[in-house]
Amino acid sequence: MTQQQFRPSPYSFLPxxxxxxxxxxxxxxxxxxxxxxxxxxxxxxxxxxxxxxxxDFHPYQFVTYMFMHGSFxxxxxxxxxxWMFGSTMENVWGSxxxxxxxxVCGIGAGLxxxxxxxxxxxxxxxxxxxxxxxxxxxxxMSEYLNMMTTVGASGAIYGLLLAFGMTFPNSYIYxxxxxxxxxxxxxxxxxxxxxxxxxxGSADGVAHxxxxxxxxxxxxxxxxxxxxxxxxxxxxNNIRRKMRGNDNRFNTYSRPKTDEQYNKERxxxxxxxxxxxxxxxxxxxxxxxxxxxEFLFRQSKKQ
Numbered sequence: 001m002t003q004q005q006f007r008p009s010p011y012s013f014l015p016x017x018x019x020x021x022x023x024x025x026x027x028x029x030x031x032x033x034x035x036x037x038x039x040x041x042x043x044x045x046x047x048x049x050x051x052x053x054x055x056d057f058h059p060y061q062f063v064t065y066m067f068m069h070g071s072f073x074x075x076x077x078x079x080x081x082x083w084m085f086g087s088t089m090e091n092v093w094g095s096x097x098x099x100x101x102x103x104v105c106g107i108g109a110g111l112x113x114x115x116x117x118x119x120x121x122x123x124x125x126x127x128x129x130x131x132x133x134x135x136x137x138x139x140x141m142s143e144y145l146n147m148m149t150t151v152g153a154s155g156a157i158y159g160l161l162l163a164f165g166m167t168f169p170n171s172y173i174y175x176x177x178x179x180x181x182x183x184x185x186x187x188x189x190x191x192x193x194x195x196x197x198x199x200x201g202s203a204d205g206v207a208h209x210x211x212x213x214x215x216x217x218x219x220x221x222x223x224x225x226x227x228x229x230x231x232x233x234x235x236x237n238n239i240r241r242k243m244r245g246n247d248n249r250f251n252t253y254s255r256p257k258t259d260e261q262y263n264k265e266r267x268x269x270x271x272x273x274x275x276x277x278x279x280x281x282x283x284x285x286x287x288x289x290x291x292x293x294e295f296l297f298r299q300s301k302k303q
Contacts, residue, residue, distance in 0.1 A: 011091050012087070012090075012091055013087065014083070014087060015086075015087055015090040015091055015095060015098075016090075016095055017086075017090055017095045017098050017099045017102070018082060018083060018086045018087050018090055018098075021082060021086070021102070021153075022079055022082065022083065024067055025067050025069070025075060025078075025079060025153065026075075026079075028043075028047075028067040028068060028069075029068075029069055029072070029075050031043060032044065032068065032069075043068070044068050044070075044149060044151055045146075045149070047061065047064040047065065047067070047068050047151075048061065048064075048065050048068050048149040048150060048151040049061040049062060049064075049065035049110050049113065049114075049149065049150040049151070050145075050146060050148065050149050051114065051117045051118070051121070051145050051148040052114055052118070053118075053121065053145055054142070054145040054146045054148065055142060055145075055146060056146045056149075061110075062106075062107050062110045062111070063103070063106070063107065065110060065150055065151050065152070066106040066110075066152070066153045066155070066156055067153070068151035068152065069151060069152050069153070070151055070152065074152055078152060078153045078154055078157050079153075081157045081160070081161070082153065082157060082160070085157070085160040085161055085163070085164045086098070086102070086160050088164060088168075089101075089160060089163050089164060089167070092167060092296075092299075097225075100221075101159065101160075101163065101218065101221055101222075102156050102159070102160070103156075104159075104217055104218075104221055105155060105156040105158070105159025105160070105214040105215075105217050105218045105221075106153065106155055106156035106159075106214065107217075108155070108159075108213050108214060108216065108217025108218075109154070109155020109156065109158070109159070109207075109210040109211065109213040109214035109217070110150065110155065110210065110213070111213060111217075112155075112209050112210060112212060112213025112214075112216065112217075113150050113155070113207050113209055113210035113213060115209075116198070116209035117148055121145075125141065125144075128141060129141050131144040150207050150210060152207070154207070154210065154211055154214070155207070155210040155211055155213055155214030156214055157214070158190070158194070158211040158212075158214040158215045158218075159214040159215055159217060159218030160218070161186075161187055161190065161215070162187055162191075162214075162215045162218045162219060162222075163218055163222060164183055164187075165183040165184050165186060165187030165188075166187075166219075166222055168183055168270075168273065168274060168277060169182065169183055169184035169270060170182055170183070170184070170270055170271065170274045171183045171274050171277060171278075173186045191212070191215060194208045194209075194211045194212050194215075195208075195212060198212060269299060272295065273295075273296070273299050276288065276292050276295065276296055279292070
C-alpha cells in the first residue's frame with residue numbers, strides 16, 4: 001500500500017505567467033515606438049481601449065489595451081508592481097488561476113472605465129455636436145470621442161494589489177522603499193485615493209475608475225473562489241445558505257465552531273503565514289522545513 005506524499009513546488013523568483021507578461025508588455029512598447037518612428041503609425045489608436053460609441057472602438061481592445069503604455073515610466077512602474085505582487089500570487093495560486101485572475105481584472109477595469117465614460121458622455125456631451133478644447137477651434141464630437149482612449153495594465157495591477165492585501169494582510173510593504181506599511185492598510189489607502197480622485201473629477205489623465213474596476217472584479221473573483229469553489233452558482237448558493245443560517249428548516253447540523261474560535265484560528269494562520277514568508281524573503285524557500293512548506297501549501301489551497 002503506497003501513500004501520497006506532499007511535494008511542494010519550489011518558490012519561483014520569476015514564475016512563467018509573470019515572466020511572459022513582462023516580455024509581452026515590453027514587446028508591445030517597443031513595437032509602439034518603432035511603428036511611430038518608422039511608419040508614423042499610432043499603435044495605441046488600434047489597440048488602446050476606445051469609448052464604445054467612438055468609431056475606433058473594437059471589442060478586442062478590452063484585452064489589447066492592457067499591453068499598451070503611454071510612456072516608459074508608465075510601463076516600468078506597472079511591470080515592477082506586476083513582478084512584486086504577481087510573483088507571490090502566482091506562486092500561491094498557480095499559473096492557471098493567476099492568469100485567469102489577471103485577465104479578468106484587466107477586462108473588468110476596462111468595463112468600469114467604459115461605464116464611467118458613458119456616464120460622462122450622457123451628463124456632459126450628449127447634447128452637443130462639437131467640443132472646444134482650450135484655445136483650439138471646435139472639433140466634431142465624433143473626433144473627440146475617438147480621443148477618449150485608455151491604455152495600460154494598471155487595472156489588472158490594482159487587482160493584484162488587492163489580492164496580495166487579502167492573502168497576506170499583515171505583511172509589510174515598504175512605501176517608497178522606506179516606510180513600512182501593512183499590506184491591508186496599503187490597499188485601503190490606495191483604494192481611497194483612487195475613489196477620491198475618481199469622484200473628485202481629477203483631470204490628471206489617469207483612469208482612476210479603471211483602477212477601482214480592477215479591484216472590484218478582483219474582489220468578486222476572490223470571494224467566488226473562497227466561497228463557491230470558483231463557480232458563479234456556488235458563490236450565490238453560499239450567500240443564500242448564509243442568509244438562511246438561522247432558519248432551522250434549512251439547517252440539519254450545528255455549527256462546529258463559534259465566530260470567536262474561527263477568527264482566532266484565522267488570525268493565527270495569518271500570523272504563521274507572515275512569519276514563514278518573512279523567512280522566505282530572508283533565506284529562501286529552500287531553507288524552509290517540510291512542515292513550513294506543507295503549511296504554505298495548505299494555506300494556498302484555502303484561497
